[in-house]
Amino acid sequence: MTVHITAHGRTRHAEPTPDATLAEVWERAGWPLNTRCGGQGVCRGCRVSLGAGVYRIGRETVTVGAGETRETLACQTRVLSADARVEAPAGSLLETQGQIVDDFVLPTVMPDPTVRQLTVTVPESAPKAPASDWDRLAAELRRALPAERVEGGLDVLRALPLALRAGARVTGTAARLPDGWRVLEAAPEAAAGPALVAAVDIGTTTVVVVLADPARGIILRRAAQYNQQIRKADDVAARISFCRQPEDLRLLQDLVIQQTINPLLRQVCAAADVAPERVLRLAVAGNTVMAHLFLGLSPEGLGRLPFQAVRHVHPVGRARELGLAMHPAGLVDVLPSIAGYLGGDVAADIHVAQLLQRPEPTLLVDMGTNSEVVLSAADHLAACSTAAGPAFEGAGLLHGRRAAPGAIEHIVFGPALDFQCFVIGGGRPDGLCGSAIIDFMAEGFRNGLINAQGRFDIARLKQRGCYAHIRLKRGATHACVLVSADGSATGQAIAITEMDLSQVLKAKAATYAGMKTLLQLHGRKFTDVRRFVLSGGFARHINLRNAITLGLLPDLPLDRFEVIGNGALAGAYLALVDAAALPAMEALVRRPRVVELNRTADFENNFIDALLIPNLHADEFPS
Amino acid sequence: MAKNEKLFEAICTGNRKLVEQIVNQQVAAGAKVVELLNDSMIPAMRSMGDKFSRNEVYVPEMLIAARAMQAGLKIIEPILAQAGHKPLARVCVGTVKGDLHDIGKNLVAMMLKGAGYEVDDLGVDCDVAKFEAGVSRGARAVLCSALLTTTMPYMKTVTEALKGKGVKIIIGGAPVTQQYASEIGADGYGADANEAVKIMDAQLGVR
Numbered sequence: 001m002t003v004h005i006t007a008h009g010r011t012r013h014a015e016p017t018p019d020a021t022l023a024e025v026w027e028r029a030g031w032p033l034n035t036r037c038g039g040q041g042v043c044r045g046c047r048v049s050l051g052a053g054v055y056r057i058g059r060e061t062v063t064v065g066a067g068e069t070r071e072t073l074a075c076q077t078r079v080l081s082a083d084a085r086v087e088a089p090a091g092s093l094l095e096t097q098g099q100i101v102d103d104f105v106l107p108t109v110m111p112d113p114t115v116r117q118l119t120v121t122v123p124e125s126a127p128k129a130p131a132s133d134w135d136r137l138a139a140e141l142r143r144a145l146p147a148e149r150v151e152g153g154l155d156v157l158r159a160l161p162l163a164l165r166a167g168a169r170v171t172g173t174a175a176r177l178p179d180g181w182r183v184l185e186a187a188p189e190a191a192a193g194p195a196l197v198a199a200v201d202i203g204t205t206t207v208v209v210v211l212a213d214p215a216r217g218i219i220l221r222r223a224a225q226y227n228q229q230i231r232k233a234d235d236v237a238a239r240i241s242f243c244r245q246p247e248d249l250r251l252l253q254d255l256v257i258q259q260t261i262n263p264l265l266r267q268v269c270a271a272a273d274v275a276p277e278r279v280l281r282l283a284v285a286g287n288t289v290m291a292h293l294f295l296g297l298s299p300e301g302l303g304r305l306p307f308q309a310v311r312h313v314h315p316v317g318r319a320r321e322l323g324l325a326m327h328p329a330g331l332v333d334v335l336p337s338i339a340g341y342l343g344g345d346v347a348a349d350i351h352v353a354q355l356l357q358r359p360e361p362t363l364l365v366d367m368g369t370n371s372e373v374v375l376s377a378a379d380h381l382a383a384c385s386t387a388a389g390p391a392f393e394g395a396g397l398l399h400g401r402r403a404a405p406g407a408i409e410h411i412v413f414g415p416a417l418d419f420q421c422f423v424i425g426g427g428r429p430d431g432l433c434g435s436a437i438i439d440f441m442a443e444g445f446r447n448g449l450i451n452a453q454g455r456f457d458i459a460r461l462k463q464r465g466c467y468a469h470i471r472l473k474r475g476a477t478h479a480c481v482l483v484s485a486d487g488s489a490t491g492q493a494i495a496i497t498e499m500d501l502s503q504v505l506k507a508k509a510a511t512y513a514g515m516k517t518l519l520q521l522h523g524r525k526f527t528d529v530r531r532f533v534l535s536g537g538f539a540r541h542i543n544l545r546n547a548i549t550l551g552l553l554p555d556l557p558l559d560r561f562e563v564i565g566n567g568a569l570a571g572a573y574l575a576l577v578d579a580a581a582l583p584a585m586e587a588l589v590r591r592p593r594v595v596e597l598n599r600t601a602d603f604e605n606n607f608i609d610a611l612l613i614p615n616l617h618a619d620e621f622p623s
Numbered sequence: 624m625a626k627n628e629k630l631f632e633a634i635c636t637g638n639r640k641l642v643e644q645i646v647n648q649q650v651a652a653g654a655k656v657v658e659l660l661n662d663s664m665i666p667a668m669r670s671m672g673d674k675f676s677r678n679e680v681y682v683p684e685m686l687i688a689a690r691a692m693q694a695g696l697k698i699i700e701p702i703l704a705q706a707g708h709k710p711l712a713r714v715c716v717g718t719v720k721g722d723l724h725d726i727g728k729n730l731v732a733m734m735l736k737g738a739g740y741e742v743d744d745l746g747v748d749c750d751v752a753k754f755e756a757g758v759s760r761g762a763r764a765v766l767c768s769a770l771l772t773t774t775m776p777y778m779k780t781v782t783e784a785l786k787g788k789g790v791k792i793i794i795g796g797a798p799v800t801q802q803y804a805s806e807i808g809a810d811g812y813g814a815d816a817n818e819a820v821k822i823m824d825a826q827l828g829v830r
């Protein structure tokens with residue numbers, strides 16, 4: 001009897017022993033679930049979703065029909081029918097070596113949250129040694145935490161007498177600061193709500209929020225949407241140009257906080273069935289410009305030479321000051337940036353990928369509109385940023401779009417141009433995203449459809465009936481029709497033009513040249529790189545082989561590549577659940593040698609060489 | 624001298640090594656460098672430029688060809704100077720203040736050289752004084768490049784400073800448009816490096 005179990009998009013097939021609970025099945029399959037309560041069925045840590053099949057939940061026999069699902073606790077459930085399908089949300093999986101949480105991979109950390117909730121018994125003031133309400137609470141909290149310094153604001157003092165009136169058991173929620181703990185809330189034990197945190201990745205294009213329970217070290221909910229600043233300007237430089245006047249700066253801050261983050265916070269909280277006020281601390285990661293706009297700092301200095309920030313390491317902010325939809329006394333951490341174009345997202349990448357802890361020569365690249373590259377080895381740490389343009393995110397291509405349902409995500413074909421397109425979420429496609437165009441160009445190059453300059457074999461396109469001549473603003477261009485009008489969701493054919501190919505070539509050339517130049521400056525070659533870390537959403541979805549064929553990534557054995565997913569979000573999350581993380585990031589931002597590629601003579605040559613597929617120096621790509 | 628087909632081809636396909644080899648060979652064999660330039664090298668760049676305008680070649684091939692051309696020019700430039708070669712006109716090019724992008728500007732410079740102009744390359748991060756110095760060295764036109772929306776406004780400053788000094792001001796770069804050029808009162812705008820050549824030809828009436 002086989003059970004198919006699925007987590008983070010992958011499925012394993014398990015053969016359970018008779019009478020094993022689902023929690024045991026998962027554990028034996030190498031995916032232990034969170035059974036903190038010892039499999040008693042009380043903590044809800046091992047929630048899973050049952051697909052069609054027959055089960056025994058407790059003593060009851062339950063049938064789940066085709067197309068239906070039912071939530072249950074794995075520790076209380078046994079499978080009775082063959083071929084049952086069970087899926088676990090990422091939050092139900094236990095942390096092992098490298099937990100894959102939703103869209104990022106974390107190193108193993110000892111949880112040491114920066115927000116803690118403690119219930120203490122506050123004694124009556126003793127007649128012999130009278131002490132104030134606050135002193136008695138603080139003394140208990142100091143002992144329980146344990147901590148040397150505990151402070152609290154006026155709002156806590158205002159709530160304290162009421163809490164004490166209800167009884168001696170008081171639940172205090174405290175947040176760790178560099179010099180001690182600050183009590184954010186004091187409530188009677190019975191009335192205290194949960195203390196949650198939220199990690200936010202502010203991307204130039206997309207903003208992601210995850211709601212987490214720091215005490216349990218688990219992620220509860222996730223939500224994402226476009227950064228609403230896009231309505232005013234789409235890339236970083238354009239946003240900088242936009243906010244010349246203070247009111248425009250306020251508008252952009254409003255768009256990211258009121259129109260983007262707050263709705264996401266409300267959404268994740270509603271889904272988790274808690275009030276947004278239960279979010280007591282928030283950590284934000286983003287590039288330097290995004291961090292400035294979030295805090296309402298002028299990004300003007302970041303727009304032109306010498307690309308200077310107002311500040312790199314930020315003090316702890318207050319929710320109230322920023323107008324965030326969370327606990328009004330809540331705290332806000334902003335990840336520190338390294339330089340104007342090496343932001344908190346890169347600091348997070350370095351921390352999450354543990355570049356400073358591991359001595360082997362490592363290259364980390366966070367691919368996106370701006371690709372950031374970090375080189376680390378036992379004796380040095382260097383970083384640069386290389387502007388690639390938006391092609392990897394699907395923008396700027398004739399039928400390009402963001403990686404979301406409806407977009408073609410992967411393409412496979414042979415010399416006969418029998419295009420097989422894989423659409424996110426299935427169904428008819430309405431465009432293609434960055435990972436698909438990488439596949440298309442690599443396959444096309446292998447099959448001789450596309451030459452090294454990124455030009456089509458027109459005769460072959462015509463012979464196979466996929467040729468189109470497309471008029472654009474900037475003139476006409478040859479194109480390959482991938483999906484005919486009746487196969488697409490838009491009623492229009494989906495095509496890839498030679499102009500699109502040239503955009504991708506520029507983007508891949510800038511990325512490859514950035515990496516190569518940084519290595520050259522340190523007297524190294526790609527083959528010296530032992531560990532190649534790929535961060536960011538785009539890298540998570542690309543076919544590495546194809547990216548190598550195209551010449552975007554160097555020709556290294558595939559086992560040297562490590563895909564960590566959204567490093568920025570992972571860094572923000574770690575800043576909340578591991579008290580050592582933020583100080584570590586704040587210390588590391590001073591370490592890298594920041595290389596300006598414009599001032600590096602080799603860059604231009606490397607860029608031009610890399611404009612060919614795979615490269616003008618084909619010997620760099622033996623396989 | 625007739626067109627050296629091999630050299631022409633080597634430039635068009637961007638074979639830097641071969642260009643250097645052929646030019647060195649020709650120079651050693653006593654060929655007239657002016658003819659080498661006028662009959663083979665300039666036509667090669669012009670031909671690439673025309674194909675570029677017709678969308679038959681794209682930026683990658685242009686850049687590779689330009690780099691090969693540059694390699695050839697480097698060898699013959701000192702000889703040309705000695706021979707008292709007369710260029711079409713002298714112009715200066717530069718990337719504006721705050722901006723360090725120069726690949727596009729270099730291509731513009733190369734195409735102009737390839738078309739027979741003498742180019743005074745002012746480099747990147749050029750303030751008004753640098754452009755003025757270019758003019759005082761005899762440039763009949765100033766070509767400004769900007770790749771950032773944040774540095775583009777500086778073109779207005781340059782245009783205002785040089786207006787009425789008898790030089791043509793031409794602007795270009797990815798974020799720049801014809802409309803912007805008209806707005807700030809520049810004399811011309813070019814969408815690509817080949818247009819830069821055509822505008823120069825037309826504005827200076829040299830061809």
Ligand code: B12
Pocket residue numbers: 235236237238305341369370371385386387388389390503506507510596597598603604607682686721722723724725726727728730731766767768769770771772773793794795796797798812813814815816817818819
């Ligand atoms: C290569 C590149 C770089 C290189 C530059 C190396 C160098 N020595 O120039 C590096 C990596 C160092 C770099 C750095 C930066 N870059 Co950059 N970069 C690019 C990239 C990928 C290609 C530009 C290029 O060289 N194209 C090839 C050339 C041949 O084309 P071109 O420059 O457009 O020139 C053509 C025409 O415009 C025209 N032309 C140009 N100048 C002129 C002048 C005249 C008079 C005429 C007539 C015509 C003309 O002719 C040329 C040939 O046809 C573009 C993205 C893209 N896909 O275009 C981003 C891009 C220009 N960069 C950008 C940014 C933001 C930056 C940085 C600020 C951030 C960063 N990531 O570090 C820094 C700033 C550095 C600085 N101080 O200038 C943004 C600008 C966004 C905006 N709205 O302003 C872009 C568009 C990418 C993006 N979308 O984010 N960059």
